Amino acid sequence: MSSDDKQIIGLRERKKAKTMAAIQMHAMRLFREQGYKATTVEQIADAAEISPSTFFRYFSTKEDVVISDNYDPLLVRAFENQPAHLSPLQAIRGAMISEVADTPKEELAMARERNQLIMMVPELRAAMLNNLTQMMQLIAEMVAGRIGREPDDIGVRTFAGSIIGVNISVMIYCADHPEADFATVLDEALAKLENGLPL
Incomplete structure (x- = not known):
């Protein structure tokens, strides 16, 4: 692939990410004003000045507009850039913390609001x-590639599941403690996991 092709793909990805963020911003505003259940896809599309069919090019359902983010490819890239001497847990910790640290404040604020909404709405x-199940598979594949094992190896899957467990605990904690800094809590939780979960 030529550098021109890579630039075109990069521009396309940035444009897609920008459109997704704009749709999510309008959706979150409507959810605040009207409530999640009372807000329709048509209203979100209208607020974002797009058609409902365009909405569905970016999000498959209304739930998806709250759940989805562009974090996975960034996490993979950050994980692959971690030094080879680090253990898998140190590498995943470094990757996750670096990506949160590099996220603009306004995006972190929206992620916090989305997280609080997720914890309040059963669907x-x-x-x-x-x-999170899909993210667990992604982590299993990343780690398996790093250590030369298969993603369905029970040790690899258990490792990936423990990382997801940490994520869930941090999400719940931060939803209950809005003043908490997500990156700090995540780093502390992953450090506890790395140290064998001392209590």
């Missing part, structure tokens, strides 16, 4: 479980 919690 969003159910949709998040599916999302």
Whole structure:
């Protein structure tokens, strides 16, 4: 692939991410004003000045507009850039913390608001479980590639599941403690996991 092709793909990805963020911003405003259940896809599309069919090019359901983010490819890239001498847990910790640290404040604020909404709405919690299952598979594949094992190896899957467990605990904690800094809490939680979960 030429550098021109890579630039075109990069521009396309940035444009897509920008459109997704704009749709999510309008959706979150409507959810605040009207409530999640009372807000329709048509209203979100109208507020974002797009057609409902364009909405569905970016999000498959109304739940998806709250659950989805562009974090996965960034996490993969950050994980791949971690020094080779680090353990898988140190590498995933470094990747996750670096990506949160690099996220603009306004995006972190929206992520916090989305997280609080997810914890309050049962159908969003159910949709998040599916999302976290996909993230667990992604982590298993990343780690398996790093250590030369298969993603379905029980040790690799258990490792990936423990990372997801940490994410869930941090999400719940931060929803209950809005003043908490997500990156700090995540780093502390992953450090506890790295140290064998001392209590």
